[in-house]
Amino acid sequence: xxxxxxxxxxxxxxxxxxxxxxxxxxxxxxxxxxxxxxxxxxxxxxxxxxxxxxxxxxxxxxxxxxxxxxxxxxxxxxxxxxxxxxxxxxxxxxxxxxxxxxxxxxxxxxxxxxxxxxxxxxxxxxxxxxxxxxxxxxxxxxxxxxxxxxxxxxxxxxxxxxxxxxxxxxxxxxxxxxxxxxxxxxxxxxxxxxxxxxxxxxxxxxxxxxxxxxxxxxxxxxxxxxxxxxxxxxxxxxxxxxxxxxxxxxxxxxxxxxxxxxxxxxxxxxxxxxxxxxxxxxxxxxxxxxxxxxxxxxxxxxxxxxxxxxxxxxxxxxxxxxxxxxxxxxxxxxxxxxxxxxxxxxxxxx
Ligand code: MRU
Numbered sequence: 001x002x003x004x005x006x007x008x009x010x011x012x013x014x015x016x017x018x019x020x021x022x023x024x025x026x027x028x029x030x031x032x033x034x035x036x037x038x039x040x041x042x043x044x045x046x047x048x049x050x051x052x053x054x055x056x057x058x059x060x061x062x063x064x065x066x067x068x069x070x071x072x073x074x075x076x077x078x079x080x081x082x083x084x085x086x087x088x089x090x091x092x093x094x095x096x097x098x099x100x101x102x103x104x105x106x107x108x109x110x111x112x113x114x115x116x117x118x119x120x121x122x123x124x125x126x127x128x129x130x131x132x133x134x135x136x137x138x139x140x141x142x143x144x145x146x147x148x149x150x151x152x153x154x155x156x157x158x159x160x161x162x163x164x165x166x167x168x169x170x171x172x173x174x175x176x177x178x179x180x181x182x183x184x185x186x187x188x189x190x191x192x193x194x195x196x197x198x199x200x201x202x203x204x205x206x207x208x209x210x211x212x213x214x215x216x217x218x219x220x221x222x223x224x225x226x227x228x229x230x231x232x233x234x235x236x237x238x239x240x241x242x243x244x245x246x247x248x249x250x251x252x253x254x255x256x257x258x259x260x261x262x263x264x265x266x267x268x269x270x271x272x273x274x275x276x277x278x279x280x281x282x283x284x285x286x287x288x289x290x291x292x293x294x295x296x297x298x299x300x301x302x303x304x305x306x307x308x309x310x311x312x313x314x315x316x317x318x319x320x321x322x323x324x325x326x327x328x329x330x331x332x333x334x335x336x337x338x339x340x341x342x343x344x345x346x347x348x349x350x
Contacts, residue, residue, distance in 0.1 A: 005209050009034060011164050012054065012062050012131070018073070018124050022066045026053045027164055031205045042071030042089055049096040052196065056165020057239045057275055058134045061106030064093045065127035068110045072120055082118035086111055098287040099248050099316045101240040105274040106130050131167050137272035137330035138168030142178030145235075145270055145328035149179035149186055153232035156189040156222060159250035160202035161237035161270065171237040171270040173206060175328055180212050188214040189231065191222055193250060195295040195313065219252045223259035234260050235328075238271040245321030245338030246283025247271075251314055257323035269319075270328040273349040276342060283318035291315050 008030075013023040015038075022039040028051060029035045037053060039045055045067030048054050054063045071089030072082060090107045097103060113126035149155060155176065159165075162173030169177050176188065188207055193199035200216045207214040217225065225231055234256055241247040247269055260267035280286060296311035298304060305311065327334040327342075331349050334341035 057100035061102035134167035140330035142174035145175035146178035160198040
């Protein structure tokens with residue numbers, strides 16, 4: 001095995017004060033290149049979110065909060081006019097990625113802040129505090145969940161839920177990082193995560209960089225390996241969790257949960273309270289982003305389907321609560337029945 005790569009630059013960084021800019025590590029270029037995007041406009045932030053230069057539910061929320069600052073700053077409104085401008089900018093950002101509810105959570109916080117005190121400085125302070133809160137939540141998730149990881153086991157994960165997906169150590173990967181820091185030694189199987197390979201490109205990079213042994217598997221291999229007894233625990237992130245514990249995550253999560261249930265393997269979700277959507281009773285009403293078919297009909301820029309053949313490209317799927325062993329949150333691990341546990345956790349987090 002080659003030596004681990006040098007640590008990655010921060011995923012999201014605000015450079016300077018109120019007149020500064022947003023710096024994002026362009027995740028579309030990883031692992032081949034480490035390019036930093038310097039963004040001064042809300043259009044730049046929108047484009048970065050749409051292209052998945054910044055991705056992962058909590059990271060999208062933080063980037064959008066800074067996008068609010070850039071969008072309002074550009075129009076330089078005074079007094080109560082700040083509120084109207086903030087609402088206009090927020091509508092544009094909210095439409096960027098419909099499934100990750102952290103986007104709405106962050107934007108609602110920004111709008112509430114300027115309604116209370118209509119000033120750009122207040123908005124900027126709120127964006128910074130959203131950033132700090134997400135960082136702290138990621139750390140707590142790791143601390144609460146680390147005891148789930150037992151020595152000499154194999155853990156399987158899907159998509160990317162690490163430092164690249166959040167403002168801190170991650171969600172599911174934060175649990176793995178915390179266990180590793182405590183000296184627990186285990187191996188990871190990272191689902192490649194078609195079509196955009198967040199597992200192969202990003203999770204493998206983060207774990208390898210941290211010195212955690214990781215092998216990439218194609219998504220279709222996971223159920224067979226689980227059935228063969230090669231996986232002792234599956235842990236994934238979430239983009240939105242409904243009141244009853246149904247949740248949306250990267251497409252390919254639901255089949256993993258089914259395979260775990262069929263083989264009595266624990267299936268955990270890790271997410272901050274910003275990922276809970278208490279407005280939704282269950283997963284049926286979670287909006288599922290459908291992305292460009294070209295992401296499926298081509299691979300690394302080369303067509304892989306016959307000309308004229310279309311593709312469906314739902315970016316997320318919904319896993320029902322009955323398949324979830326527990327949810328690792330920043331306020332503790334929630335276990336079934338999840339509906340009352342979620343209600344209590346949300347009340348505790350206020
Ligand atoms: O399309 P992406 O890469 O933004 O999808 C990311 C995921 O599905 C993650 O699992 C989810 O956001 C939780 S990450 C902390």
